[in-house]
Amino acid sequence: MNSIFEYFADIFHTVKSLLTGMKVTGRYFFSPWEIVTQQYPENRKTLKMYDRFKGEVIMPHNDHNEHRCTGCGICETACPNGTIEIIQAKIDMPDGKKKRIIDRHIYHLGMCTFCGLCIKACPSDALAWGQEFEHAVFDRSKLNKTLNQPGSSIIKDIVE
Amino acid sequence: MNFSIYDFTSFNQWIDKFLNDNLPAFWAVAVEMVIIGVAILLFYALVGLFLVYAERKVCAFMQNRVGPNRVGPYGFFQTIADFIKLMLKELIYIKNADQLLFNLAPFIVIIASFMAIAAIPFAKGLHAIDFDIGVLYVIAVSSLGVVGILLAGWSSNNKYSLIGAMRSGAQIVSYELSVGLSLITIIILAGTMQFSEIVEGQRDGWFIFKGHIPAFIAFIIFLISSTAETNRGPFDLAEAESELTAGFHTEYSGIKFAFFFLAEYMNMFIVASIAATVFLGGWMPFHVGSWAGFNHVMDFIPPFVWYIGKTFFVIWVMMWFKWTFPRLRIDQLLTLEWKYLLPINLVNILIMAFIVLMGWHF
Amino acid sequence: MKEVINLPVKNVEEEEYHINMGPQHPSTHGVLRLVVSLQGEIVKSLKPHCGYIHRGIEKMCEKDTYPQIIHLTDRMDYLSAHINNHAVCLLVEKALEVEVPERVKYIRTIIDELNRIASHQLWWCSFGMDMGGLTCYFYGLRDREKILDIFEESFGSRLLHSSYTPGGLMMDIHPDFQKNVKAFIKYFRKKIRDYDDLLTGNMIMQMRTKGVGLLSKEDAISYGVTGPSGRASGFSCDVRKHHPYGVYDKVDFREILGTKGDTFERYMMRMNEMHESMRIIEQLIDNIPAGDYSAKMKAVLKLPAGEYYQRVEASRGELGVYCISDGNKTPYRMKFRSPNFSNLSALDHISRGVKIADLVAIGGSLDYVIPDIDR
Ligand code: SF4
Ligand code: SF4
Numbered sequence: 001m002n003s004i005f006e007y008f009a010d011i012f013h014t015v016k017s018l019l020t021g022m023k024v025t026g027r028y029f030f031s032p033w034e035i036v037t038q039q040y041p042e043n044r045k046t047l048k049m050y051d052r053f054k055g056e057v058i059m060p061h062n063d064h065n066e067h068r069c070t071g072c073g074i075c076e077t078a079c080p081n082g083t084i085e086i087i088q089a090k091i092d093m094p095d096g097k098k099k100r101i102i103d104r105h106i107y108h109l110g111m112c113t114f115c116g117l118c119i120k121a122c123p124s125d126a127l128a129w130g131q132e133f134e135h136a137v138f139d140r141s142k143l144n145k146t147l148n149q150p151g152s153s154i155i156k157d158i159v160e
Numbered sequence: 161m162n163f164s165i166y167d168f169t170s171f172n173q174w175i176d177k178f179l180n181d182n183l184p185a186f187w188a189v190a191v192e193m194v195i196i197g198v199a200i201l202l203f204y205a206l207v208g209l210f211l212v213y214a215e216r217k218v219c220a221f222m223q224n225r226v227g228p229n230r231v232g233p234y235g236f237f238q239t240i241a242d243f244i245k246l247m248l249k250e251l252i253y254i255k256n257a258d259q260l261l262f263n264l265a266p267f268i269v270i271i272a273s274f275m276a277i278a279a280i281p282f283a284k285g286l287h288a289i290d291f292d293i294g295v296l297y298v299i300a301v302s303s304l305g306v307v308g309i310l311l312a313g314w315s316s317n318n319k320y321s322l323i324g325a326m327r328s329g330a331q332i333v334s335y336e337l338s339v340g341l342s343l344i345t346i347i348i349l350a351g352t353m354q355f356s357e358i359v360e361g362q363r364d365g366w367f368i369f370k371g372h373i374p375a376f377i378a379f380i381i382f383l384i385s386s387t388a389e390t391n392r393g394p395f396d397l398a399e400a401e402s403e404l405t406a407g408f409h410t411e412y413s414g415i416k417f418a419f420f421f422l423a424e425y426m427n428m429f430i431v432a433s434i435a436a437t438v439f440l441g442g443w444m445p446f447h448v449g450s451w452a453g454f455n456h457v458m459d460f461i462p463p464f465v466w467y468i469g470k471t472f473f474v475i476w477v478m479m480w481f482k483w484t485f486p487r488l489r490i491d492q493l494l495t496l497e498w499k500y501l502l503p504i505n506l507v508n509i510l511i512m513a514f515i516v517l518m519g520w521h522f
Numbered sequence: 523m524k525e526v527i528n529l530p531v532k533n534v535e536e537e538e539y540h541i542n543m544g545p546q547h548p549s550t551h552g553v554l555r556l557v558v559s560l561q562g563e564i565v566k567s568l569k570p571h572c573g574y575i576h577r578g579i580e581k582m583c584e585k586d587t588y589p590q591i592i593h594l595t596d597r598m599d600y601l602s603a604h605i606n607n608h609a610v611c612l613l614v615e616k617a618l619e620v621e622v623p624e625r626v627k628y629i630r631t632i633i634d635e636l637n638r639i640a641s642h643q644l645w646w647c648s649f650g651m652d653m654g655g656l657t658c659y660f661y662g663l664r665d666r667e668k669i670l671d672i673f674e675e676s677f678g679s680r681l682l683h684s685s686y687t688p689g690g691l692m693m694d695i696h697p698d699f700q701k702n703v704k705a706f707i708k709y710f711r712k713k714i715r716d717y718d719d720l721l722t723g724n725m726i727m728q729m730r731t732k733g734v735g736l737l738s739k740e741d742a743i744s745y746g747v748t749g750p751s752g753r754a755s756g757f758s759c760d761v762r763k764h765h766p767y768g769v770y771d772k773v774d775f776r777e778i779l780g781t782k783g784d785t786f787e788r789y790m791m792r793m794n795e796m797h798e799s800m801r802i803i804e805q806l807i808d809n810i811p812a813g814d815y816s817a818k819m820k821a822v823l824k825l826p827a828g829e830y831y832q833r834v835e836a837s838r839g840e841l842g843v844y845c846i847s848d849g850n851k852t853p854y855r856m857k858f859r860s861p862n863f864s865n866l867s868a869l870d871h872i873s874r875g876v877k878i879a880d881l882v883a884i885g886g887s888l889d890y891v892i893p894d895i896d897r
Contacts, residue, residue: 014725014726017728018485018724020719021720022481023719024484024719024720025222025223025480025483026480028224029218035225037225037226039226050674050675050696052675052676052677052678053674053678054679078590080586080590080593080594113682113684114684115592115593116678116692120692129678219656223657223659224660224661224664225660323563327563393654393656394654394726397879400879401548402549402652402653403549404878405548483656485655486655486721486727487726488726489730489879490877491877492726
C-alpha cells in the first residue's frame with residue numbers, strides 16, 4: 001500500500017516541480033519588457049561606455065597638437081608583451097645641446113592585453129585609455145598604431 | 161459552384177467533376193494526385209519554415225531575448241535565408257559511410273512525415289484522403305520515420321550517430337505504445353477511427369471535455385509521448401547536443417541536414433494536428449452548450465483558422481516543454497514510459513471504456 | 523576422431539569502444555579531450571588528454587616582473603580572474619612584508635566574492651546547458667552581466683581585469699560601486715529564485731544528479747579535489763576559513779559542507795555559495811574604510827631570495843602559487859597549483875560505470891575551466 005502511495009506521490013511531485021519550472025519560462029514569455037538584449041549596431045549613437053572602459057591605449061593630444069610624452073621609454077619596459085615600441089629622435093636644442101624626443105610611439109593593438117601597466121608606469125601621464133572598441137579590421141597591420149600624431153610636439157611645461 | 165471557406169466539400173466536388181468531365185478517368189485521378197501533391201508540398205515547406213521561425217521566436221522570448229530580427233521585419237525571412245544557405249551548402253562526402261543508406265535516410269524521414277499529412281483534415285472537406293482507419297494509418301506512417309533515423313545513425317559510420325540512433329530506436333518503439341493507447345482511449349469514446357467522423361463527433365463539445373478526466377489524462381499522455389516520439393526536448397536524446405554533438409545527424413550537411421531539420425518540425429506539426437483533431441475538436445469551433453449567440457460568433461471564425469489555432473497552441477506547449485526542461489537520461493526515459501505512462505494509460509482505457517459503457521459521457 | 527574447432531568466441535557484452543569527447547565537443551567547455559571507453563552507453567573508464575591550450579604561463583612568468591605576472595594569471599582561470607590576481611598579489615606582499623591598507627583588503631574581498639558569484643552564475647548556466655536545459659544559459663548570463671557591468675565601471679574591463687597590483691589596486695573603485703553592488707544583491711536575491719524553480723527543484727534534474735557520480739571524502743582528499751566539489755564530499759577545505767586572507771577573518775560566513783558527494787551535492791554547494799557570497803558582500807559593502815587604494819611600493823619589486831607559497835580560495839577550489847625567488851626582479855620559478863587540474867584528475871574515478879549523459883553532468887558539476895588545467 002505504501003509503495004502505491006509513493007508511486008502517486010512521485011508523480012505528483014514531479015508534475016508539480018515541472019509546472020514550477022514552466023511557470024518561470026512562461027512568465028518570461030509573456031513579459032517581453034524584461035528582454036535584456038541590446039540592439040548593438042542600431043544603438044551605436046546612444047551606446048556609451050563607462051568612463052574607465054579600456055578600449056585601447058591612446059595618447060591624448062591638446063588643441064595645439066601637443067602631447068605629454070617625453071619619449072623616455074618607461075612604458076616600453078613596463079609592458080609585459082612588447083606591445084609598445086618607442087622610436088626616439090634627437091633634436092638640437094637652441095643652446096646647442098642635443099635632446100631626445102619621441103619620434104614615433106608605436107602601439108601594437110593586436111598584442112595588447114589591456115593590463116594597464118604602461119599607463120600606470122608613465123611618469124608624465126602621457127597615456128590614457130581610449131573608449132574605442134570597434135577594432136575589427138581586415139588586415140593585421142592596421143592594428144599597429146602610432147600614438148603620437150604626425151607633426152605633434154611635446155607640451156612645453158613637461159619637465160623630465 | 162458555391163465556394164465557401166466554411167465548407168470545402170463542394171469545392172472539391174467541383175474540381176473532381178470538372179476534371180472528370182474534361183479528361184478520361186485515369187488522367188483525372190492523375191491530375192488530382194498531382195494537384196494534391198503540389199499543394200501539400202507547398203504547405204509542407206511553408207509550415208516547416210514558419211515553425212522554425214516560430215520556435216526561434218518562442219524560445220527567444222522565453223529566454224529573455226528578441227530572437228531573429230535582422231532579415232526582414234522581425235526577422236521573418238530568417239528561415240528562408242537559412243534554407244537558401246542550407247541548399248547552397250556543400251554536401252560533405254563521408255568517406256567510410258554506407259553511401260546508399262546514408263543518402264536514403266533523410267528521404268525516408270521526410271517521406272514518413274509527408275505521408276502522414278495526407279490523412280489530416282484541415283477543414284471541413286479539406287483533406288487529401290479520408291481513410292476509415294485514419295488514426296491507425298497516421299500512427300503507422302509516422303513511426304516509419306524511425307527507420308530513417310536508424311539508417312542515418314548506422315550508415316554515418318560515426319559512433320555518436322550510432323548511439324543517437326540506438327537511443328532513438330528504443331525511445332520511439334516504446335513511446336509509440338503510449339501514443340497509440342492514448343489515441344485508443346479517444347477512439348473508444350468516438351467510436352470511429354475516421355478523422356472526419358471524429359471531428360464531426362465533437363460538434364457539441366470537444367472530446368477533452370466530453371470524456372471527463374480520462375480524456376484529459378489521455379491528452380496529457382499523448383502530449384508527453386508525442387513529444388518523445390518526435391525526438392524533441394526534453395526527450396531529444398537522439399540528438400542530445402551536449403552529449404552526442406548532434407546525434408544521428410552529426411555527419412549530415414547541407415540540404416540533407418535540412419531534411420532532418422524540416423522533418424523534425426513537420427513531425428511536430430503532425431502530432432500537434434492529431435492532438436488538435438482528436439482531443440481539441442479539429443476544425444470544429446468552440447461551442448458552449450446552449451449559448452446560441454456565443455456559438456454563432458464562434459461559427460463565424462473559419463474552420464481552417466480554428467484548426468491552425470489549436471495546432472499552434474499544442475505546438476507552443478511542446479516548445480514550452482522543450483525550452484524549460486533538462487533532458488532525461490535514457491533509462492529514465494524508458495522508466496517513464498514503462499513504469500508510469502503505460503500502466504496509467506491502460507487503466508485509463510479501462511475507465512474510459514467503463515464510462516462509455518455506462519453512457520456517462522456527454 | 524573428431525576435430526574440435528575452437529571458434530573464437532567473442533563476448534559481445536564485454537566489447538568496449540572508445541569515443542573522443544573533445545577537443546571540440548559541446549560539453550567540454552573548451553579544448554579538453556576525454557577518451558572515453560564505453561560499453562554500450564556505460565562509461566568504463568576515461569582518460570583526459572590535456573595540453574591543447576597550454577600557453578606556458580609558468581614559463582612566461584619567469585621573464586616577467588612581479589607586476590607583469592598579474593596579467594598572466596587572469597588568463598588561467600579566466601572566470602575567477604580577480605581571485606587569481608589576488609593570489610600573486612598576496613604572495614608578493616607577503617614576501618616583501620608590505621602592509622596593504624585596510625581599504626584595499628575590504629575592496630579585494632568584495633570583488634573576489636562578486637567574482638565568485640559571477641563564476642558560479644556562469645557555471646550554473648553551463649551546467650543547465652549540459653543537462654539539456656538551454657534556457658538556463660540565458661538566465662545565468664543575463665544576471666552575470668550585472669556583475670560584469672559593475673566590474674567594467676570600476677576597472678574598465680569585464681573578464682580579464684588585471685585590476686590588482688602588488689600593494690593594492692590598479693585604480694580605486696568607482697564612486698557608484700557600493701550603490702551598484704547593493705542594487706545587484708537586491709536584484710540577484712530575487713532572480714536566484716528563478717534558478718531554483720527552473721533547475722534545482724526540477725524533478726528531472728534531481729533524478730539525473732542524485733546518487734550519481736559519487737566521490738567519497740577520502741577520495742576527494744587523495745585526489746586533491748578542493749573547492750565546492752571537494753566540500754560536497756565533506757572535505758572541509760575552504761581556504762577562506764582555514765587560512766584567512768583579505769578580511770575573511772572579520773566576516774561571518776558558513777563553510778558549506780556536503781555529505782554524499784554526488785552530482786547534486788556539488789550543484790547545491792555552488793548554489794549555496796552564491797548565497798554565502800552575497801552575505802559576505804553585504805557585511806562588507808557599507809564598511810569599506812577610507813584610505814589609499816594602494817600601499818606605497820618601490821618602482822622595481824625584488825623579492826628576497828627564498829621560496830614562497832600563497833593559497834587562495836578560487837571559485838573552483840584552492841589556487842596555490844609557489845614561487846622561488848633568487849632576489850631578482852623576476853621570479854626564478856613560478857608554479858601554480860590550479861584547482862581544475864586536480865579536480866579533473868578525479869573525473870575518471872567518479873565516472874566509472876555511469877552513462878554518457880551522467881558523464882556530461884558530472885563534468886558540469888566539477889566545473890572545470892580548461893585554460894586553468896593547461897595553463
Ligand atoms: S596595456 Fe599592458 S599590454 Fe597593453 S600596451 Fe600597456 S602595458 Fe602593454
Ligand atoms: S608614453 Fe610615457 S612612459 Fe612612454 S615614452 Fe612617453 S613619457 Fe615615457
